[in-house]
Every structure is written in C-alpha cells, then in structure tokens.
Amino acid sequence: MTLEAWSQLWPKVPVLLQGLVVNLELLAGLLSLGLVIGVAVALVEVYAPRPFRALALAYEWFFRGVPELVLLFLFYFGPSQFGVDISAFLAAVLALGFRSSAYQSQIFRGAIQAISPGQSLAARSLGMSRLGVIRHVILPQALRLSLAGWSNEFSSVLKDTTLAYGIGVVEVMRQARYLTARNFPLALPAFIVVALMFLILTYAGNWGIGLLERRLRVPGLEARG
C-alpha cells in the first residue's frame, strides 16, 4: 500500500461518499419500516388474541431465522417470478426492514411488558379507549425504554446495509469495488476508508441516540438491566 495509492484514492473519495449516501438512505428506509412494523408486531404479541399472537410470533421466527443475504435474494428475485419488477434498492429496504422489524419487535415487547399493568388500568378507569391507552400511556414509555436496545439494533443494521451490494445496489461497497476493479492497488486503502466511514457513523449514531435518551429521560423511567 503505497503513498501513491492513497493519493490516487483521494480524488475518488466523493464517489465513495455518494455510495455512502445510498447506504444512509437504505438505513433510513429500513429503520423506519422496522420501527413501524416492529411496534405493531410487539403490540400484537402483547395485546392481541391468541391467533394473531401466533401469527406475529411466526413472522418474528421467520425473519430472525433466515440469513440476511437469503432474504435479500428472495425479495429481489422472488417478485420477478410473478412478473413484478422491483428495484434492488426497494428489495433491500423491504428485506432488511422486515428483518429489522422482527428484532425491533423484541425490544419493544420487552419495554411494553416493563410498564406496570396498573397504569393501563388507571387510564381505562378514566374512560380512555384501548387505543388511547396505547397511544398516551404505553407507547411514550415503551419507546423511551427501548432506546438503549434500539441503539444496538441501529449499529447492527447500519453495517447490514452493505449487504445490499449482493443484489446490485450501488452503495458504498459497490462504488469501492468499481474503483478497485479498475485499479487493484486501490483495494486496501479504499476498503480502509469504507471501514472508517462506518466506524464514524456507528459512533455518531450511538452518540445521537444517547443524546436523545438523555433529553427524553424522565425520573423513575429508566431502562433497567
């Protein structure tokens, strides 16, 4: 790895950053999808009648049990068998998002169950509907309690976005491969830069979530254990 390789790489860093933006878009997409479905699955697992609970558990079991790369391939190549064309980016968001939702549902379920049932009872005694109780009493507390676990999930899926490389999404790994395919000596410096980018993002993300956690902190409502 020569100084020359580094100096050749330097002007290409913006291309890598372009790729990284795609990773961040993937991340935003999959985390949002995972959050919405994860909360829904957790609520079903805690509150819904048994058949729905069984469905939610089956969903969780499937998406936690199949490797990410296999999910990516299933979501990318699967729909085309039925004549549905799906972009690699969308397939990646769906595959990784559903997978993340299964893990996020675990975090939220634990948080929901940590809230004393007496609070729901008190809200019901005021005449609040079930949905009102979930919205005004359960979720504001459960989401706070979830932040610590959620920062783990964030770190994990941030790095998983590079797997979208496997179905042809032009993200940072693919950009790095383009560079190094034409100029092999760039390989090591290019992937060192990619590694650094993820190290910085992981740190920055966790710092941000930590900040959010402190800002939302309420006495008596701390994540335990």
Added chain:
Amino acid sequence: MPLLRVEDLHKRYGTEEVLRGVSLTVVKGETKVVIGPSGTGKSTLLRCINRLTEPDRGRVWLGDTEVTGKGTNLNRIRSQIGFVFQDFNLFTHLTALDNVRLGPLRVKGLGKKEATERAMAELARVGLADKAGAYPAELSGGQQQRVSIARALAMDPQLILFDEPTSALDPELIGEVLGVMVKLAEEGMTMIVVTHEMGFARSVADEIVFMERGVIVEQGSPEKMFRSPEVARTGDFLRKISELYGDAA
C-alpha cells in the same frame, strides 16, 4: 333515586366465588365505607362497579343508566366514576399536572387551557399546586396518592371509588391522604371507600358495610356498627381491626 345501585353481583375466579350476590345502593353525597377481611371481595366489588373487572352476574346502575347493560358506552360511564387505586397507578412518564390533565384532555376533549386550569385547581384542592411539575418518582407515596385523587376529581365524576387508598402508605403519610378524603366527604362528594382505617370509617362514613366471603354480612351507621352490631362477627372484626390499625376517631 339512588345515584348507584348494585344488584346481586357475582364474580368467580376459577373455583373460588369472590362475590356471591352483593347488593347495595349509594345516594348522592353519601360516603359508604366497605370493610372486611382480606380476600373478601371488596376490591372486586369496586372493580365490578365500573367493569374494570367483568362481573359474571348481577346488574349495576349509575343513575338511570345501566352500567352492565349490553349497549352501554362503557368509556363514558367510566369517565363519570372516579377510581383511586391502592398503588396510585400514576403515569410514570407524566408530571403531576399532566397526570391530572390527561383525562380532561384526551377523554373529555377539553381544550389545553381549560384542561390545565381544571388540573391546577384539582392539584390545589389536594394541596399539591406547588408539585405540578414533579414526576411521580419525585413525590412521596402520600403525595402520589393525592395526585391520583386529583386525577379522579379532574374528570368531575359523579362518584369516586377508593380501593384501600392508604394501604400502601407509610403510617406517617396516611394522614395527609385521609385529610383530603375527609374534605371531599364534607364537600358532598359521593364516595365508596374500601379501607381498614376505622377512625375514618367511624367519623366520616354515613354507612359502613361489613363484607365477608363475598357477601355483605351487615351494614348500618357507624354508631350502630361500632356500638351494637346485630351480627356477632361484625363486632369481632371491628374490635380486631381497631386494635390492629388503631382507632383515631
């Protein structure tokens, strides 16, 4: 017409029948104190009244609305019946003000300004206006219970059910909660109070109801119940409980 009518309530948990046909009436402005040994169905009775627990059999009326009726708007009924829990059950993530304001805002649909004014007034009524911004974890047990009373009051209920409101409190904190309840009774609030506080029962109750094993054994004025109960068991229980918990009245 009585404000609340309970007719022949039954409730079974598994093989154990906790309520075996309980009937009572409460008129407006009355304070009814329910006493009896633990596991006698007192709390279950209160919870069946606003159907936090579904009774197996029997009927409940609030005014001329049947609470136990099939088409009854249960949330509407519950908003008119305050409930004060043994463990306070305040919302951990909300300040005292927000705890009291949540019902008026989200159930009664009041505007923020009106809900806030009402909540502040109720906090003042229980002597906690200066704690409006405190979270439950920052309040003593007695203060928490007073906030939960304010939360019930803010709904402007027709009656309030108290389920052993002082049982989870340290002895030195019981007085402040009983003080608020005495004041409410004097102001004419209709209340059913399950308690072991015989001093409160003797001095505040219009009527004392003695329950055991899921039925009402005897009911009457404090005077009658303490001086000349008709059933020997009532006298036994009152003597024992007064020794145990003291009789401050």
